[in-house]
Amino acid sequence: MIRFRPFLNCDPPALLRVWREQPATRGLMQPMSNLLLEIFVLSKPYFDRQGLIVAHEDGEVIGFAHAGFGPNEARDDISTELGIICVLAARQHAERHEILLALLDRCEGYLRDRGAKRIRVGGSFPYSPFYLGLCGGSDLPGVLSTDTETDQLLRNQGFRESNRCLVFERSLHRFRPPVDRRVLQHRRNYRLVPQVNPQNAAWWEACVYGPTDRIRFKLEPKGGGESLGQITFWDMGPLSTRPNAGGMGMIDFWIDESMQRQGLGLFLASESLKHLENSGIYRVETQTMVDKPGAIELLRKLDFVETHSGIFYTKGDEEED
Known part of the structure; x- marks a missing residue:
């Protein structure tokens, strides 16, 4: 029984x-x-x-x-x-x-x-x-x-079904940032500030990501000032879906709302990926929701390849996920 x-x-x-x-x-x-x-x-x-x-x-x-x-x-x-x-x-x-x-x-x-x-x-x-x-x-x-x-x-x-996500991966072997005039301009005006194992923003983040090694890149004006965006990668190590991949997961990627649609996201992501490649990382995985066309477009500009998709389900009170 x-x-x-x-x-x-x-x-x-x-x-x-x-x-x-x-x-x-x-x-x-x-x-x-x-x-x-x-x-x-x-x-x-x-x-x-x-x-x-x-x-x-x-x-x-x-x-x-x-x-x-x-x-x-x-x-x-x-x-x-x-x-x-x-x-x-x-x-x-x-x-x-x-x-x-x-x-x-x-x-x-x-x-x-x-x-x-x-x-x-x-x-x-x-x-x-x-x-x-x-x-x-x-x-x-x-x-x-x-x-x-x-x-x-x-x-x-x-x-x-409440939403779907797309899962992407990108080999960093001989990575080259995309040719974009705005990226060249941003390189003169902004810098990336790496933070190894950055402080958790909240208790929940510490609970979820606490066991992992992370590196965060903050986007700052070279002349000084507040951070305009950031991108975080966590070491997937043995959890990478491919063997011997040296994989890192790309998460927590954002640009200040007032600075969006100026190519800063492309600059931040491409410079971060180049830094990882120089550090011996050979692959990055990430995911985004299907209702975020801007994020999907950015990933494709960076030559990320869609590998599979997932579905989220809900039951109960109607509410956006």
Whole structure:
């Protein structure tokens, strides 16, 4: 008989077996290890064993699902108004579909019992309490568009597609900044200031990115003044989706609103990538939402290649993601 219970401290080896059996369409980082599970999941200060639900049969773990919460507006604590289902997985089993449905239902119950008015399946930062880098690239991409099994299951249970993201990668071998007159002009007037392992902007950022090494480039006028933008890269190390890639994830990229559409974003990104290439980094991964055409255009100018896409789902109160 199939039963369900909360996570126990003896579960990690069995959870890893379930993880390793997931089809390639899930896009999960392989091989998974106890150390990575501890760093990116179990050690989080808001980890609640009741939210990691385990399916077992005759003493053998055959599936699990993990639900948690996003941050409040100040990002100094969690908010139980928004629930997030991070992982839904089961081994190959005659009742696999029923197991996944039961796990999903229990995740929803766990979240709603604690006050969730809306539930997301999959979430990029800041809706990423667990599994950074373990589910595909520089950020969490939601459910990969190739994962038709999960897509159909969620839609049948009343979840709606709320957004899509595109995942990009760029080899830095012999990187050359794009030829653009504005970039040459900006090089005379602005400089990049690197910050290694910069201070976290908030408690939530420390929780999500704390275990990683990061470098941030701030864009500043050469004559002095406030920063006009920044871009951050985190060392994906063993989490890179390609072997021996020396991969870094590109995140937290912005230009001051008053200075946008002047080529400063292209300048900041291209100069940062050149710096990384000179430091021995050979590849960068990033992602952006499909409803951000400006970001997509910029990535393509930098010769980033789209590799796959992911879907985010919501259920509950209508609200923009």
